[in-house]
Amino acid sequence: MTMTTMGSRILKRRKELKLSQVTLSKAVGVSNVAISQWERDETAPRGDALLALARELLCPAEYLVNGTPADTPLAIPVALHPKGKYPLLSWTLVNHGSLAIRSYTREKAEHWYSTTVDCSAASFWLTVEGDSMTATAGLSIPEGTAILVDPDRNPTNGKLVVAASLSDDEAIFKRYILDVGKKYLKPLNTMYSMVEINDNYEIIGVVVEARITIP
Known part of the structure; x- marks a missing residue:
């Protein structure tokens, strides 16, 4: 049986989840140097750092420390695999x-x-401000919702987008509408006007996910 070290298991899980050392370090609350040292078995995570690392790598702490009998992390449905952090x-x-x-410089993000x-x-996240996308019926995205914006997606009719005015440096979150050759930004809240x-x-980009965190 091939023997693995704690560092190799950390590296393996990080690569499987497509996380950079910088991204993982921010999520765990340590420096990216610490992640590098863990993966090279120069040092090892302990206490809260170990628990946070296991949480972000979606595996039991015991797997990282000494491996499970099958030397694999807990089974996770493919549909729930994280694609990365933004x-x-x-x-x-x-x-x-x-x-x-x-x-x-994205690494500056807290x-x-x-x-x-x-x-x-x-891609990046934004927090919705205001009530222009809060609807009384149907799709509604209230203030405080976190939205994931993908700048590399092409906007198509009906998609939710973030757009910036070139005249007054103001960005807005609206639904993109194409109608008879004309383009509009339409709020979900009918109390607001279409532009x-x-x-x-x-x-700026197309919104691909919206997430509400309940305090």
Whole structure:
């Protein structure tokens, strides 16, 4: 039987979950240097750090420490495998458009959320502000909802998007509508008006997930 070390098991799980050392370190609350040292068996996680690491790697702490009899982590349904973690950005940054987002050093983000959705590496989270997407019936995305935005998705009719005005540096979250050759940004809340757009707005990205955290 092939023998594995704690470091090799940590590395294996991180690679399986497609997490970078930086992303994992932020989620666990340690430096990326610590992750590197763990994976090389130079040091080992202990106490709260071990529990946090096991949580983020979706496996029992016992597996990381000495391996299960089958030398595998707990079985996890494929549909629930996280695809990675993405930073929570501020509207202040997104207001300035795609160039500002691409120029931002993502490692500076304080909060990172995981997703089970397939999305590009450039994706990011935003927190919904205001009630323009709160509907009285049907799809409703209230204030405080975390939305995952994928800049590499092409907007199609009916998709939810984040768009930035090129005239006043303000980004908005709306439904993208194509109607008889014209483009609109439509709120889900009928109390707000639909906005016709052309070259005065830049589509930042398509929303691929919305998540509400109940305090």
